[in-house]
Amino acid sequence: MTQRPEQPLAWTPDSWRNRPLGRHAPYPSLDGEGSEVDAVTRKLSSLPPLVTSWEVERLKALVADAQEDRRFLLQGGDCAETLDDCQPGIIASKLKILLQMSLVLVHGGKRPVIRVGRLAGQYAKPRSSPEEVRDGVRLPSYFGDLVNRAEFTEEARRLDPRAMLAAYSHAAMTLNFVRSLVEGGFADMHHPEQWDLAFLSRAGLSSDLRAEYTHTSRALAESLRFMEALGERTVDHLTRVEFFTSHEGLNLRYESAQTRRVPRREGHYNLTTHLPWLGDRTRDLDGAHVEYFRGLQNTVGVKLGPSATPDDTLRLVERLDPANTPGKLLLITRMGSSRVEERLPAVAEAVRRAGRRVLFVCDPMHGNTTTTAAGVKTRDLGDILREIESTFDVLEASGTHLGGVHFELTGEDVTECTGGGLGEGDLDRNYASVCDPRLNYRQALEMAFCIAKRLGRRPAPAVHGT
Numbered sequence: 373m374t375q376r377p378e379q380p381l382a383w384t385p386d387s388w389r390n391r392p393l394g395r396h397a398p399y400p401s402l403d404g405e406g407s408e409v410d411a412v413t414r415k416l417s418s419l420p421p422l423v424t425s426w427e428v429e430r431l432k433a434l435v436a437d438a439q440e441d442r443r444f445l446l447q448g449g450d451c452a453e454t455l456d457d458c459q460p461g462i463i464a465s466k467l468k469i470l471l472q473m474s475l476v477l478v479h480g481g482k483r484p485v486i487r488v489g490r491l492a493g494q495y496a497k498p499r500s501s502p503e504e505v506r507d508g509v510r511l512p513s514y515f516g517d518l519v520n521r522a523e524f525t526e527e528a529r530r531l532d533p534r535a536m537l538a539a540y541s542h543a544a545m546t547l548n549f550v551r552s553l554v555e556g557g558f559a560d561m562h563h564p565e566q567w568d569l570a571f572l573s574r575a576g577l578s579s580d581l582r583a584e585y586t587h588t589s590r591a592l593a594e595s596l597r598f599m600e601a602l603g604e605r606t607v608d609h610l611t612r613v614e615f616f617t618s619h620e621g622l623n624l625r626y627e628s629a630q631t632r633r634v635p636r637r638e639g640h641y642n643l644t645t646h647l648p649w650l651g652d653r654t655r656d657l658d659g660a661h662v663e664y665f666r667g668l669q670n671t672v673g674v675k676l677g678p679s680a681t682p683d684d685t686l687r688l689v690e691r692l693d694p695a696n697t698p699g700k701l702l703l704i705t706r707m708g709s710s711r712v713e714e715r716l717p718a719v720a721e722a723v724r725r726a727g728r729r730v731l732f733v734c735d736p737m738h739g740n741t742t743t744t745a746a747g748v749k750t751r752d753l754g755d756i757l758r759e760i761e762s763t764f765d766v767l768e769a770s771g772t773h774l775g776g777v778h779f780e781l782t783g784e785d786v787t788e789c790t791g792g793g794l795g796e797g798d799l800d801r802n803y804a805s806v807c808d809p810r811l812n813y814r815q816a817l818e819m820a821f822c823i824a825k826r827l828g829r830r831p832a833p834a835v836h837g838t
Contacts, residue, residue: 383667385631385640388624388660399531399625409533409625416536416629421643422492422543423617425634425669431616431646432671434486436699438775439731442833444483445702445776446474447618447647447733448816449490451808452497455517458542462784463549466491467558467615469783469813473820479588480824482832486616490780492546493619493645495539496626497807498653504529514806518623522806536626543644547617554615581817618673621648624664631668639669649673652680652706652738657687666691673702673778675735678711682722689728701730704778705763708739709755712762720770733776734763741808744796750809753791757822764826773830777823781811792818 381387399409437443449466450457457463466489474485495518504513504524511529514522518539521528621627621642630644642648648668652675654661665672674688685703693700703723707715723730736759740751760777767774787794787801788809803809811819 383663385628385664385667387667388628388664391658391660391663392656393624393660399533407533412533412536413625413629416540416626417632419540419630421630421632421641422540422547423643423646425637425641425643427616428641428643428646428670429637430614431486431488432697432699434614434699435671435702435731436729437484438486439698439729440833441773441775441830442483443486443775444477444481444827445486445488445731445733446470446477447488447490447776448473448779448781450494450782450805451490451780451810452516452806453491453494454522454806455495455538455542458545460549463491463546464553464558465783467550467553469781469816470615471613473816476588476817476820476824477827480821481827481830483827486776487614488616488618488647489550490618492543492550492617493539495543496620496622498620498622498651516622516807518626536623536629539626540630540644550615550617554613581814581821584821616646618647618649619645620651621645621661621665621672622651622654624660628664637669640667641669645670647671647673647702649675649702649704651675652677655680655688657684657691662688662691671699671702673704673733675704675706675738676719677739678707678715680715680719682718685719686722686726686728689723689726689730693728693730696727696729698729701728702733702776703730704733704735706735706738707759707763709736709758709762711739712759712766716763716766717770720767720772724771731775732763732767732772733778734760734774735778736760736763737778737780737808737811744799746796748796748799748803750796750799751789753789753811753815753818756789756791756811756819760819760823761826779811779816779819780808781816783813783816786810786812788812789815791815 496516740755792815
């Protein structure tokens with residue numbers, strides 16, 4: 373057990389190497405100076421950044437607004453991206469469902485939405501064991517396409533350091549396409565009817581939900597045009613579409629290789645993504661991941677499962693954000709629908725009493741994962757809804773507010789979560805995830821309407837800067 377230092381030592385992008393990585397070190401015998409891992413990370417450090425410090429600081433300013441309940445954060449995307457998913461149709465589909473959900477939230481919640489995708493870098497996954505056994509065959513676990521491939525073969529499961537370069541390239545292509553779509557008018561909220569809404573005609577979407585979405589999109593577009601006809605400048609705060617990326621900062625060799633100083637700014641930025649987050653399994657105060665994250669200028673998130681105590685949380689908040697910087701820290705709770713009312717109140721109260729500026733975000737997916745009798749991993753829409761509703765209740769009772777949601781979802785017609793017209797017997801129809809079950813387009817849209825209705829019960833925020 374590593375002894376906890378009284379004061380953190382001097383930080384560098386590589387100071388995490390002096391801390392234990394635990395079971396999240398995928399290259400046990402390939403690392404070290406002169407190794408292939410070393411050569412790859414040196415190459416990564418010489419390549420252009422994927423995002424800019426200006427974008428990172430812009431997101432931080434928006435999150436600071438959300439901490440004051442003037443905005444709401446929507447974060448979503450695949451549980452684990454694959455390199456094969458770097459295709460225009462698949463990328464556009466992910467962007468569309470997030471835009472459609474944000475439209476519903478803007479209209480119902482009466483506040484701007486910060487759109488953050490789990491994409492262009494969500495290529496690494498934590499594993500409970502470094503190895504997997506099937507029918508007596510033992511191979512390395514699948515750590516995500518950043519490390520190896522999902523197929524259960526010796527070649528695919530080989531730990532491949534050069535996969536980091538492939539992931540960088542695919543992340544760059546994904547980002548380039550997303551930016552082109554957004555800047556080219558694809559995401560113009562004045563004309564949501566121009567978005568490809570072909571999924572609305574699919575049989576899986578109920579007529580009531582289809583009608584509600586169509587009415588919402590038309591009503592919002594008409595309202596925006598009316599406000600602009602009156603010369604109302606505040607409309608820009610609601611309709612400006614900016615899109616940010618996020619991923620779990622799991623593979624620290626990849627993350628630290630793209631962590632650098634930039635001209636005319638203080639400190640170091642992780643420039644693989646706008647918003648990296650720490651998983652519930654990697655938030656050990658003594659561990660390498662917390663050591664790495666504490667030195668970043670980015671807005672960062674940390675997942676808090678039901679084992680998180682008030683003391684754990686406050687120590688973590690102090691380590692990651694000692695200056696209590698506006699817009700710096702997201703606490704992403706993932707308690708499980710049956711544990712929220714038991715575990716979250718004390719954590720929320722401790723943070724409030726300490727005067728810490730954080731944004732509470734609810735991840736209602738990971739705490740509600742179950743396995744069917746047939747051995748299929750799934751999540752139920754009812755449990756997900758209950759966790760969100762309970763989190764709203766607990767945080768409001770604690771004198772704070774829920775400022776965002778974090779989902780694993782897709783715009784495709786997958787059958788991975790029950791509810792929204794799907795039962796356990798439907799899961800094998802189109803179970804496409806390589807890791808965790810995701811909400812499909814219907815379930816995601818239903819979720820957006822439920823959140824918007826609850827959010828609409830809060831007073832609309834005052835618009836600043838006009």
